[in-house]
Amino acid sequence: MAPPIVIALSLIPVDNQPIHFHSEAELASFRQQIQTNIKSRQFYGEIDPPHGMVDSNILFPTSRSCSGCHGHDPNMVAFMTSSGEDVNIHDDWRSTMMANSARDPFWRAKVSHEMLVNPAHSLGLQDKCTSCHAPAGHYQAKLKGNQPHYLLSHLYADSLGLDGVTCQACHAQSPKLIGTLHSGALNFDTNYIRVAYGPYKFVFAPPMHNFVGITPEFGEHIGDAGLCAGCHTLITNTVDLNGNYTGSTFVEQATYHEWLNSRYDETHDNISCQKCHMAQIPDPVVISANYQFLFAKFPFGLHELAGANMTMLKLMKANREALGIDAEAEHFDSTIAATLRMLQKQTLNLTLKTEDATGDSMHFSLKLENKAGHKFPSGYPSRRAWVEFEVKTTNGQTLFHSGKLNPDYTIVGENANFEPHHNVISTEDQVQIYEMVPVDIWGSFTNVLERCFMAIKDNRLTPQGFTTTDPAYDTTKIVGLGNDQDFNRFENQAEGSGADILHFIIPNQQFTGQLNVKARVWYQSLPPKWMDPIFAFSSPEIDAFKTMFESADQSPTLIAEASLDSVFVSTVPVKQPTTEELVQIAPTWSIDGRVQVTTPEGVRLHSIEVWDSGGKRLQQIFNLGSPTLLQLPANPGVYFVVVNTERGRVIRKVVKM
Template structure:
């Protein structure tokens, strides 16, 4: 067996576990190609043993008491929070398996022979396997398990008991014989190439098992890092010190062999990083084992006493795989996923991710000179821990309020389990091209969304550090202002960690608790827990860090606005301001809510101790409003509390639009941000991948009606984004700095990558759902000027832009000759996205907020000079009269001409009894004089007149006008202020430096869709129109 095969085997062995179950596409039939649709027809006649009670009793009488338990040092796997102990345990257990002492010395009972767990299509070694674990298996049982089996599977399996599944790829070396009926039997007694292990520790997790995967020692030897894990080292979850060279510890430059993160195959010299733990409590194997009748195992004495169920081979002459070593020794999800590649050859996977710039451009360094440039070494020092360490499981006593998303991934990702295409993958057409398949699972799309990345968002953390730097000397009389700012901000972005910390410290130090509550303008509902403030530093902690006392809360916070956030919310405080600013009320820890009434409940109950229930609130926009209406204190520059006002109002903006009113125009938040279609085609799918009756027949499974999935004909996808494609690109280009796995562990390379699907979804929303721009009229006037009337229409259900106040949308207006040379311009930008004067003029003074802190472009109804630009934005000044992007120093609004949604009426807000909401009726700046902002018959759009003066020669050349609407999620003035805040007050820099590195190396020219650089010059196109002068 070659070096490459063993590298595959070592790196991915753990994935074989996942294939302990098949997928299903409908309730009654399974999409199995050349196989019969009825799984019973996969089984060889007469091979299903039916042992009598007397036969079992006789065997047990003869064998109970045989064998020795596992050594004491291997009976209690440590929790992952003890990093060194876990690595030591996993290494020792791997050595125990390789020695096969469980067989040769401990004399454990085992399956009578190697066996297949399902049918096979094609020639052996060149076909596709539809059984579990994607391998042949032979299982060994410790004496404790045999005792439980002989007791008719009653009671609880005791701690320290083990089930060891030996595995071997299905190929010619197994010595498989096939009889005239197509029935397969393994004749040879081969050595295992890898193992799946269950070790019982009842109190450690809900299912009570430490689930692990381990590989055989390869021959010939390969590099240690090619063997997978254990060990797992470093904050970036690498598997060997070979990851670092002698001259790169810490690294001083990016190494191409680190990427893509989470990717393990078909790339020579690839260093594993951000790896999945092959062995841990709460592993994803439960996606199948939760369908077991009890104790999360299908184990049966039938396989020990008899040869077990035999399965058939179909189409034995079919060559489906040219190179059997290509995937013969890989772990299940990614092993199977590889067979879905367009071509199964050494060329392998085409990396879709943009590489960052090797060095910042000079224009970037010049414009952003507020702090010193940040190199890779410093970026490495301030990187976030890998998502490998984001792991909180449900315990035997029941789940905590919040669990990390890796507890959901096995069932609710598009998990590959055998040769069937998993549920929740949409395939454009039949074929093997991954570019034609999309992972539309809840996990897959959520993980790549801003919600899934909220706990690692570098823009957010830089913003928080700006606030804590400025108010280090005092804020509203708080004794610990930084701690209160951080915990308030994490109340949404790191909500699971912050909330769990509140629950765990509720009642501690009442004074500090009440102090932080004072940052809420409206008292939160009584059901919202409040304890000690969670520091932002918690998100940097991981099992190997020092300190790591808050690592549990850090791991929960890094997982962002995760599954058990939204699906825990109840409607107790809906329609009240008390629930805003992230103060939602949750149901019991053991309940989660979704939009369906017909629900399979047993598997989730077995896996997590959680009962899934119908909850109409999951389809209510109020659920979104809890975090998308943010009421914050308004504070002077010297820290005095002045009042409270809304910093964000996206949900309230929607309520003041035609889209919130019942009728033909009604569209709720979920209607746009959780669409039920994919490129205009309705998505119909089952929304889980678990063991169902469509699997090969097996023993000790739950009744069919308790594990039969329903196809959802109304499925709300989870893209959950707006227009911040810049954030998506940061995660694509610098995943190690942000601790992000680029390749989905469950789908491998078989689909378009989720980050790419998300990026494409961003672009689709930007171009088709956000705005339109139209040249309403274009003429040369009698006075010799060029006159154009432009109409911009907001298609969104809220302001455009919405959310945080620093975002902006602006118009680029170009007058061109017949060869499209530009004769006159307004709204052009330079390479860093700063708006310049005219065609190639200087940066507008209003674009440099450091040099000109009070200047800005007002709202225009007429643009008649190249130094004017129509910018849709909110601008606020601090108590010193300077423009600010602080979330707290928002003293004097001076402009808010963001495009209103259709049907917006200022009176709707003005008549609200809440003083905070009624304040939203005010329109600061010149937009208050524009009827498109005040007349409900006109709102939802804006009209601007452009009046251009040119000399006679230039006017004679005018051929056409092009108008383009652009969006900037992080405009230049925002970044200037963030970087400058590294020098104020406490002058803490780590979070701000991380953002500087990411933005200074962001490859805005290299990020492309096809041939288009979609964020070139730091702007995202929303709409464009061209008209010709008659």
């Protein structure tokens, strides 16, 4: 009986498994079935070369060689969850930024831009950029072709390179040197590169070995965050405005190092990149089509690879044919939905509070707590987030609006060179933008990566557990905070909160009444100040991207929002009522919650209101006599008693013990 044999073989380490598990007749049957499956999906046509076996000179087979077994299963057995959802690896992957890293039109335009600015560095620039965006083509050319440089012209004619961050770019990485590499350096063991490391200890190897020529093995490092380090840490060599190297370096991005400087690293919570960006599901999942007798594996990591770049995903979806992308619109829809979930569910917590709503100004605080395992935003330095803060009357009149977006997707009030970090915002032309701002050797903002000399500002929200004493701080520095004592600080001033508290002190404008307050945090991956200098140049790559970008949806993504409704504000200070003798409220510190309100003879009470410190009205009582006994809510806290009389309004603060 077949199942007992399979059980025995699945428990044997891969090195001891016989290569000839199937008879020739079985192999022929399975090959035919795989070809039929692929034809039915109409993704690639027949597997090539014959029978799917990859030429031994090719170190990195393209994803098409993997899709026959790790794509959609027409029999609806493999990659099906308990709820009937198809979570096959290939379909989830092929609409991601990783899969399309080499077809990304912004990346191509940016490489072209750097080449035009510093043409003498063209070969080195292209070679460096393709090492991460086209790793299979790049390293195939280096390790097998002995090419000194892998260029865009090579990429455009190379199916390996065009496959982006393809399957084996991750699954063939060696455990040696993991987490120590950066700037496109990836370690592949050329003596044993036809291996695919996976997360499961018991491996059924013959199908992949026989059909593709790759041997699957368990590799604990496949779930290690260090697997991402080689490309998600980039250090560039700085040049002056004439293209001469200065001897300085610049940390263009250090997402992996940000993770090291967090509570999520291996020595603390040990939540790796993969655990968030390839979320695991508990359902047992059969991980190969065509083998209905295989045992299901769990947990299973979804290959959604969700990040944050909604703008480029939507742009590539709209230009699939022009970019040669094989993913269908529905695949992009799934990736876009996963990306939006990542941004709105796993990125920020917002807490909005009323501090003081009386007197000549209104005081609010907004706490932003980073939930990501790295800075937010992270990655390519154009990415930024900002706070929009709006105060309106209940009839819709705007009293204050900071962080408003212009029609051209710039932000109202932002400084041309860069907007400084704010601890307190009191005018509408001040806006809190969380970003990294690189400058050249003369201190001017630059979007030319080779010219980046230092960051004049980096107030991106740090991950929880981040400290300035961590060994990784030299590549993850906070810059330009001024005297902000709230940033990444707990109440006791210890580092590592991963939060920032932003204070708003807004002129009251002689308004008394109820207001609605709303705070929103927006994310923008390609702001105009980063795009305009690129579009000042012309090349086939820049011109093509400009056409796509100008017709694309450039709207920023809403990350989180918080609001306060019906906040009562008054020009009368709480601690200094205008007519002290007009109303007496006692006691102002109440244990049982009972408070007595008394007015002088001849002063008629119209109503009494009780508000909490968050700006919510809890009680409103009419037609009262004097004295009147109030019963405060049961919860201890600070309350405001508003007494409306025929001679005006008086507000008192009362504390319920």
